[in-house]
Amino acid sequence: MPKIPRIIIYVLMIGGCFALIPPLVFARMRATPSPNAPIHIFWDMDLQPKYKTQTPNPLFADQRSMRPLVQGAVARGESYVDTHLYEGVVNGQWATTLPASISLDETTLNRGQQRFNIYCSACHGYAGFGDGAVNQRAMELVANANGPVNGTQWVAAKSLHDDTTRNQPMGQLFNTVTHGIRNMAGYGSQISVPDRWAVVAYVKALQFSQDAGSAGAQVAGASN
Amino acid sequence: MSRFLFPRWSNALLPFVLIVGAIAPLYVSLLVAYGFSPKTLDGQYQPEQPVPYSHALHVGKLGLDCRYCHNTVETASHAAVPPTQTCMNCHTQIHKDSPRLAPVRESYETGMPIEWIKVHKLGDYAYFNHAAHVTRGVSCVECHGRVDQMEVVHRAQPLAMGWCLDCHRNPVDHVRPPEEVFAIWKPTDTWTKDERLELIKKNNIHPNEYCSTCHR
Numbered sequence: 001m002p003k004i005p006r007i008i009i010y011v012l013m014i015g016g017c018f019a020l021i022p023p024l025v026f027a028r029m030r031a032t033p034s035p036n037a038p039i040h041i042f043w044d045m046d047l048q049p050k051y052k053t054q055t056p057n058p059l060f061a062d063q064r065s066m067r068p069l070v071q072g073a074v075a076r077g078e079s080y081v082d083t084h085l086y087e088g089v090v091n092g093q094w095a096t097t098l099p100a101s102i103s104l105d106e107t108t109l110n111r112g113q114q115r116f117n118i119y120c121s122a123c124h125g126y127a128g129f130g131d132g133a134v135n136q137r138a139m140e141l142v143a144n145a146n147g148p149v150n151g152t153q154w155v156a157a158k159s160l161h162d163d164t165t166r167n168q169p170m171g172q173l174f175n176t177v178t179h180g181i182r183n184m185a186g187y188g189s190q191i192s193v194p195d196r197w198a199v200v201a202y203v204k205a206l207q208f209s210q211d212a213g214s215a216g217a218q219v220a221g222a223s224n
Numbered sequence: 225m226s227r228f229l230f231p232r233w234s235n236a237l238l239p240f241v242l243i244v245g246a247i248a249p250l251y252v253s254l255l256v257a258y259g260f261s262p263k264t265l266d267g268q269y270q271p272e273q274p275v276p277y278s279h280a281l282h283v284g285k286l287g288l289d290c291r292y293c294h295n296t297v298e299t300a301s302h303a304a305v306p307p308t309q310t311c312m313n314c315h316t317q318i319h320k321d322s323p324r325l326a327p328v329r330e331s332y333e334t335g336m337p338i339e340w341i342k343v344h345k346l347g348d349y350a351y352f353n354h355a356a357h358v359t360r361g362v363s364c365v366e367c368h369g370r371v372d373q374m375e376v377v378h379r380a381q382p383l384a385m386g387w388c389l390d391c392h393r394n395p396v397d398h399v400r401p402p403e404e405v406f407a408i409w410k411p412t413d414t415w416t417k418d419e420r421l422e423l424i425k426k427n428n429i430h431p432n433e434y435c436s437t438c439h440r
Contacts, residue, residue: 002233012240019251026259033270033378041260048348053302062336118289133286138318151321185313190295 086193088171088178095171102197112202115195119187128160128206155183160203161210173200262384270378271341274327283372290364290371290406297364301353305340308332343377344368350385351440360429361399365408366391372409388438392431396420399429 040046051057057065074080083089085099098104117126125131138154158165165173177196180186191199258264282288291297293306308331315325331338346352358364364371369380381387391398399420400412415423423429 002231004233004236008233008237022255022259026255026264029264029267031268033268033376035271036267036269037271038267038269038379039265041265044347045349046347050348052348053300054305056339063339064337118291122286122288122292134288134314134318137286138314141318150319152319153317155317183317185309185316187313189307189309190292 084171085197088174090171093171094169094175096169098170098197098201102194102201104201108198108201109205111195112198112200112205115191115199116202116206119191120199123157123184124160125157127210128203130157130159132157157184161207166207170200170204173203262382262386266379266382266384268378268380269343270376271343273341273376274339276324276376278375279371279377280373280375290408297354297358299355301351301355303354308338343379344383346383349439351438358405359402360427361402361405361423362391362395363400363405363408363412366398366412370408385438389433392433395429395431396424399423402427 051065053066055065056063060067080086082099084095085101088095090096102108120128121132122134123130123132125135135154135157138152139156141149141152142154160166168176174196175181176184177191177199178186178188187196283290293310294303295306296302296304308328311325311328312332315328319325327338330336357367367381368377371377396417397420398412400410400415401423404410412420
């Protein structure tokens, strides 16, 4: 039998190698992150002309389909007449107790602890001494040998066990959480009203745990 | 004109042709199954974002909780991508002149949102709910992977119906105590299978498979 010509053998070998390419391409698509959009073969109803919570909407100048509230808008059922609940103010003075709708119990304190750890501990630290990871990193950036990195300025997050803070009435703390104070931003848009009071109650409890002075008396007073 | 005849050497190829003929259909069907599966088509989509925001830095190193920014996950179907104000809680001071944060400052001044590119997106005909999963003990890590180690977020799982159903049929390997949902660095097998089975019984977790759950 005559020999198979070389060229045919080469063609077959190369063909065999090419057959390995698609699986390798697919394996790579699976295994490595890539900026190429996912491939849709059948589009079906994937893109419907409807707007979801955070999809852009070309009708509005700012492209938000989720419209920001008009200034001064009041949600149904919320009147904001209760200045104690919404502003922490009673008769023009900072409230010294929790509003009537928030009870001082274990649930509130646990909730407060959880929210404090989410929103406050980054700067103020888990125990409130102002030693959170963000605070420490910011201090490092300011203390950098070649001058503050990228113009970082940082006022140390205050220890919540300072005398000034410890003696603050609950209403004032609530106001700080809601609107911020000096260099600290407000958390009113991130934390709901009852949760802000829970945080305040927890801060008071923290202060009490570190110093059984006036703060403790306030928590005791509020629970009556 | 003479008729075309296969040269004699082609007889030697015959067994080879038969083998290839037998393998080819197998090859093609495996290739289609592998290549057209959502895992391949979805890939690990990682778009380039307008700001080089890093979860590895903010979550992994600074230890921020997911809810600091995605503060709706526990209560809403939708996990909100944070507004510019949230970044500015810190970045009015930290790295305040950084060129990398220029789009954030611009957005803060003009009120125009930063145009983050959506990484995870289901077809508009499918309904998904974050609160339903997060409050029942399915952690972010089951669906989004180790976000706390990602410099740039990418898709860790194919967002296909088969993937949803795999878990809905057998959630044991994917649940944990609800209070540990945000500790995404803890692998789910921190809790033994028995503990997880117990959990499913205690919390009465029964993800359902009715079409109307997800197509409504």
